Amino acid sequence: xxxxxxxLSMRTRIIAFAIVITVTLTAAPGFAHHSDVAYDQTKRTTxxxxxxxxxxxxxxxxIMVLDVKDETGExxxxxxxxxxxxxxxxxGWTKNSVVAGDVITVDANPARNGTKFGRxxxxxxxxxxxxxxxxxxxxxx
Numbered sequence: 242x243x244x245x246x247x248x249l250s251m252r253t254r255i256i257a258f259a260i261v262i263t264v265t266l267t268a269a270p271g272f273a274h275h276s277d278v279a280y281d282q283t284k285r286t287t288x289x290x291x292x293x294x295x296x297x298x299x300x301x302x303x304i305m306v307l308d309v310k311d312e313t314g315e316x317x318x319x320x321x322x323x324x325x326x327x328x329x330x331x332x333g334w335t336k337n338s339v340v341a342g343d344v345i346t347v348d349a350n351p352a353r354n355g356t357k358f359g360r361x362x363x364x365x366x367x368x369x370x371x372x373x374x375x376x377x378x379x380x381x382x
Contacts, residue, residue, distance in 0.1 A: 280350035280360040288319060293343040298336045300325050305339065305361060307347070321349050321361040324374040332374045339364060339372070 291307040303323035311317045323329065326336070339345065345366055349359035364372040 279352055279354075279358075281353045282350050284351055285362065286349050286351045286359060287346065288349065289346045291319070291345055291347055293339055293341050293345060294318070295341055296323075296339050298326055298329075300327075303329065305347075307345075317357055319349075319357045319359065321347065321359050323361045329374050332372070334372055334374065338370075339366075343367075 288307060288309045291309040294306040294308055295304075296306070297304045302325060305321045305323055307319045307321065308316050309319060324332075326334075329338075343366065345364050347361060347365075348363040349361050352358040362373065366372070
């Protein structure tokens with residue numbers, strides 16, 4: 242709404258400002274999510290007899306911490322990012338599918354920077370249960 246002098250009224254400015262703030266704040270969570278660029282999807286690392294130290298079943302991604310022996314027998318700590326609880330449940334996981342103390346074998350895409358970090362692809366449990374997540378992961382098995 243314009244005043245007689247052709248300027249925007251204070252009310253119009255406040256409404257416009259409120260709209261801009263609302264759009265910005267509601268769109269922000271969408272920008273917070275990241276891609277898989279940190280992981281080398283052309284490589285697959287297998288961690289055998291890995292002991293689960295912790296598994297945080299949370300959004301937007303779960304975090305699994307594992308201790309595994311390297312080639313020299315030294316225990317190395319790995320941290321793996323998993324899918325969200327909703328995506329894992331779609332693939333048959335429950336909150337207790339993997340718990341601290343479990344000894345598992347995992348396949349993961351390792352971090353590009355060489356750190357002991359990766360994106361989980363597959364879990365094989367001692368009882369023979371195999372857990373995967375995501376269509377991409379099933380196709381790459």
